[in-house]
Each structure stands twice: as C-alpha cells, then as structure tokens.
Amino acid sequence: FTFDYAADPSTTQEEMFNMIGQPFTDSCLKGYNGCIFAYGQTGSGKTFTMQGPEFDGKEGTKEHRGLIPRTFDYLFDKIAHKENAANSSRPGSLQFVVRCSYLEIYNETVTDLLDPSKVNLQVRENSKEGIYVDGLTWQEVRDAEACNALLQRGLRNRHVGETSMNKESSRSHSLFTLKVESTHLTAEGLTKQRHSCLNLVDLAGSERQKATNASGDRLKEASNINKSLSALGNVIMALADISDGKARHVHYRDSKLTFLLKDSLGGNSKTAIITNISPADSNFGETISSLKFAQRAKLIKTRAILNED
16 A cells, blocks of 8 residues: 555544645645544544644643644634735735534534534535535634634533443544635735635544444444445545546535545545554454455545635
C-alpha cells in the first residue's frame, strides 16, 4: 500500500495537525473549501485523532487535543494576525466572520447536535446554496473558546453505545463545519468577498456486524452504519473510475452521508482521509479492508476553486 503519509503510534497530535490540519485551515482562510475525515474500525482511534480526549482542563490533556480543537486555535490566531496586519495601515479593510454547525447522522436520520430538538432534518440541494441541511443551526463564533464550547455541547448529544470492540463507541457519523467569510476593502475602494467551508468528519466504525457481537439496537445501528459506509465505498469506487477516465454514474443519494459529502468527495474541495488502523493481529482483516478503502480513495481527483465574489 502506498499513501501520502503514514503516521506510526509515536506520532503526536501536534504532528498530525501540522501534517493535515494546518495546511487545510490555511486554504480555508484563502477561500478554498476543505474536508478532513477519519475512517476506520471501532476502537482504532478516529475520535481521539479528530477530537482528542474530552477536554476537562486536567494537567496533561492539552497535548492530547485532537485535530478539531487545534483547528479552532490555529484558525482564530491566523484571523487575528491577518486582520491586525491589514487594518493597521487601513482600518476596516479586512474582516472575517466565522459560523459553525454540528450534526450527526444516526440510523440515517440527521440531527442538529447544537439543538437536539431538531431531528430528522432534510438534506436538500439547489443552485444557490448547493447541498445544505434545512433548518440546521449556524452559530456565529468569535474565538476558539466559543468553538470548543459548541463542540463539547454537541459531543454530549451524540449517540454512543457499548459494543464488544469499544466501551464508548460512536454509533453515528458526526460533521462539524466551519463556514469562513472574509470581506476585503481594496485601496481602490472595491469590495472582495471570499467564503469557504471546512468539514471535519468523524465516521462511525467501519467493522462488519459479526465483529461487534451486535444485537437489538446495536444491530440496527450497525446495519445503518454499514449501509452508509457501503454507499461511501461505492461512491469512492465510482469516483476513482471516473478519475481513471471511465464513465460511471455516482450514486450520492444512496445515503445521507454521501449526499452531504458530495462536494467534498467529487467536487469543489480539498479533501483528506485519515485512515485509522489497529495494530492488533485479531483485527488484521478489518485493517486490510480499511487500507483497501484508503487506496481506492487516493485515486480520486477533486478540484477546489477559489470562492470569491
């Protein structure tokens, strides 16, 4: 298997962020869409990679923060630096606005994690907004602390459940989105606006049902997780064929997950997939399956364009 990067168990959270999170955040600030998602079996470290341990202010937890909270810190540090540099010579010449949303897809139902009373939200598409979730909460944020508070609020509302592979397994896919808009007043008096989205995705575990000893609710969850991840695999296979010059129809609407990620997978976005794998011999089959998924995904070509008005 050949990939762009390989991170061994000694790789720190900071190194992971510098490798992926930092360049994607820089691109987002320049007006390019981005998507980072973690894929792999339950217990392989997806949620740790993306979020880290739930931040509780204890000594030593800060270095274990995941890619999402590190993105918040870096994003607002860069915004402050850019605004200060531009506005020191011409006050009011550059202004950023950041908005956040946080949703989960659980049993093929979209729920607003910032307002869990909003359930079964519909994913829609039109020429003006592209793909969007009707009724989803968008919260304006002014600093990393506000983003972290929203992340923690959403995490408390996520569906987790015990499986034989993980005591607190994420039984849903989650999607935290940062929408960044900048307004630049040029020396000639012209106004330039740029807008971009950065999707940060934590997928549910990719293992087969029999590996989890699932029954009852867990079995229903596993069936829906497998359905959406199977749809994701099919979309990635079709897109890989298209990148190879073959004619294929891409079935984005086969699941809520693939419909929501349509642009991220095959359109206007820079996209990275972090594939988490287990070092355990007992998980060898799942590890090979995850690596094959990642190898196919690597063949896809997306085309991010500058979103400027």
